[in-house]
Amino acid sequence: MYDYVIIGAGIIGTMIARELSRYYVKAIVLEKENDVANVQTLANSAIIHSGHNPTPGTLRAKLNVLGNGLYNDLERELDIPLLRCGAFVVAHNEAEEKQLDELCETAKANGMLDFVILDYSEAVKTEPNLSKTVTKVLSLPTTKVTYPWEVAFACMENAIKNGVKFRKNALVTKISYLKDRYIVEVNENENIETINVINAAGVDSDDIAALIEQEKPFTIKGRKGEYFVLDRRVKDFLNHVLYPLPTASGKGVLLTPQYHGNILVGPNSQYVEDKHKTDVSFDGLDYVREHANSLADNIPYNKIIRSFAGIRASSDYDDFYIKESARYKGLYHLGGIDSPGLSAAPAIAKYLVEELIDAPNKYEKNDNFNPYRHKNPEFHTLTMEKRMEMLKHNPTYGNIVCKCELITEKEIVDAINGPLGSDTIKGIKKRTRAGAGLCQGGYCEEKIMKLIAREKHLSPLEISYDSLESKLFVSETKVRK
Ligand SMILES: Cc1cc2nc3c(=O)[nH]c(=O)nc-3n(C[C@H](O)[C@H](O)[C@H](O)COP(=O)(O)OP(=O)(O)OC[C@H]3O[C@@H](n4cnc5c(N)ncnc54)[C@H](O)[C@@H]3O)c2cc1C
Numbered sequence: 001m002y003d004y005v006i007i008g009a010g011i012i013g014t015m016i017a018r019e020l021s022r023y024y025v026k027a028i029v030l031e032k033e034n035d036v037a038n039v040q041t042l043a044n045s046a047i048i049h050s051g052h053n054p055t056p057g058t059l060r061a062k063l064n065v066l067g068n069g070l071y072n073d074l075e076r077e078l079d080i081p082l083l084r085c086g087a088f089v090v091a092h093n094e095a096e097e098k099q100l101d102e103l104c105e106t107a108k109a110n111g112m113l114d115f116v117i118l119d120y121s122e123a124v125k126t127e128p129n130l131s132k133t134v135t136k137v138l139s140l141p142t143t144k145v146t147y148p149w150e151v152a153f154a155c156m157e158n159a160i161k162n163g164v165k166f167r168k169n170a171l172v173t174k175i176s177y178l179k180d181r182y183i184v185e186v187n188e189n190e191n192i193e194t195i196n197v198i199n200a201a202g203v204d205s206d207d208i209a210a211l212i213e214q215e216k217p218f219t220i221k222g223r224k225g226e227y228f229v230l231d232r233r234v235k236d237f238l239n240h241v242l243y244p245l246p247t248a249s250g251k252g253v254l255l256t257p258q259y260h261g262n263i264l265v266g267p268n269s270q271y272v273e274d275k276h277k278t279d280v281s282f283d284g285l286d287y288v289r290e291h292a293n294s295l296a297d298n299i300p301y302n303k304i305i306r307s308f309a310g311i312r313a314s315s316d317y318d319d320f321y322i323k324e325s326a327r328y329k330g331l332y333h334l335g336g337i338d339s340p341g342l343s344a345a346p347a348i349a350k351y352l353v354e355e356l357i358d359a360p361n362k363y364e365k366n367d368n369f370n371p372y373r374h375k376n377p378e379f380h381t382l383t384m385e386k387r388m389e390m391l392k393h394n395p396t397y398g399n400i401v402c403k404c405e406l407i408t409e410k411e412i413v414d415a416i417n418g419p420l421g422s423d424t425i426k427g428i429k430k431r432t433r434a435g436a437g438l439c440q441g442g443y444c445e446e447k448i449m450k451l452i453a454r455e456k457h458l459s460p461l462e463i464s465y466d467s468l469e470s471k472l473f474v475s476e477t478k479v480r481k
Helices: 011-020 059-078 094-109 120-126 148-161 202-210 232-237 282-292 341-356 384-393 409-417 425-432 445-456
Strands: 002-007 027-030 087-091 116-119 136-140 144-146 165-167 172-178 181-186 190-199 220-230 241-243 254-257 263-266 304-315 321-324 331-335 400-402
Touching: 002 011, 002 181, 011 027, 011 148, 011 341, 027 148, 027 190, 059 144, 059 148, 059 341, 087 094, 094 116, 094 136, 116 120, 120 136, 144 148, 148 165, 148 341, 148 425, 190 202, 202 220, 202 304, 202 331, 220 282, 232 263, 263 282, 321 341, 331 341, 400 409, 400 445, 409 425, 409 445, 425 445
Parallel strands: 002 027, 002 190, 027 165, 087 241, 190 331
Antiparallel strands: 087 136, 116 136, 172 181, 181 190, 220 263, 220 304, 241 254, 254 263, 321 331
């Protein structure tokens, strides 16, 4: 019997798992995908927003500002990537400048201390490609960029180290309540007993609620965002996140520097019927391109290496929906956690565990809780001296498997066998960036497949790109006698 079943291993489920592991509770995270961070947490802008635009007084505003601050602790404890780039919200004329002033009032009301309006002439000194049509900017120095998958891995690894269990390929199919406990059915063929259930299922959180609630407390309306990714070799083109003025449909099309040097152009914002379909469209990408041009001049579109889309878990409730069920004790729903959910995630986890669950008064503190997790360094970023020393101890650092991102055999083998290891091509890409460069895996995927086969004693026929159904090969074409 578990104390907590957490449904979903996105940034919200993994942060909650780590937060709960500070106490003596028995918890398990169930994830339907073949990896952590495979849905919303996979496809977003990666920005830790400062909290300049959510409506004052909402949970969204409060948890965004708190979460932004908490990322500094997470960097120290979990060794997660943070790019302290800051952001500019741009205005092009007097009417928009007035809106910048209003945004300052919102920022102040949300408790932000650090923001300032700059003239174009000052802003362009630190952002040389800022569009010449810009007249003023609102500078937000506390805006940061992270690498969301890495944050989710770090939280899950740390939670596992502190006693939480994790199961992937575990689709929750039914939830029943038996007076003092819940029976959570997994993959239609297994039952898990638990005293409490936490629904952190992102775009599926309303469907999870509907498995047990008579009336859905909220309905998710999928909102798609499409992007271009520019190669990391254009890193110097952009220094800050560039935002247009926000509108009713969100923060708009942005230019965002990424931690590893790529630049994201996007997203748009389009409500969709199918909240699981993450295809990109010509119309969507045209819209992105047209709107990004008002932020910067001469965007290097000739350096596009891919496009992608993510679906926001927007809801019909006008705020983050974070509540205990009105009918079922110990059942908690986290719904409508769209942007700025990544930014707010550490504060959402604390709010749930400390305030709603009241864990500090309900459970004994876990004396063995260790908040730290260390990541292996990225080999190609080390000094030549350090690299030579590491090579002496392990010559497989000398075999560069991904030539675009300079990822070595040793790093890939560590990712296969690590504490939250993976045996899929996409899993290794998420953990090491092998395949995330200019050739998008054209050169290295076959080599990675062979390393997975070697390390896991698998036939190539058993290896998947991502889900268990996405096998790389159908059959052998020639059989060696
Ligand atoms: C285009 C876009 C841009 C964004 N940009 C930003 C940004 O820059 N900054 C920011 O702060 N926020 C941003 N966000 C929002 C942010 O990405 C999300 O708020 C955050 O990732 C939500 O995390 P989650 O864990 O709730 O959801 P998810 O990451 O989707 O995780 C939910 C998990 O539940 C699992 N699940 C679902 N059903 C079941 C089931 N039946 N059984 C088991 N598991 C199940 C899913 O597989 C999934 O892994 C953006 C979102 C999008 C889509």
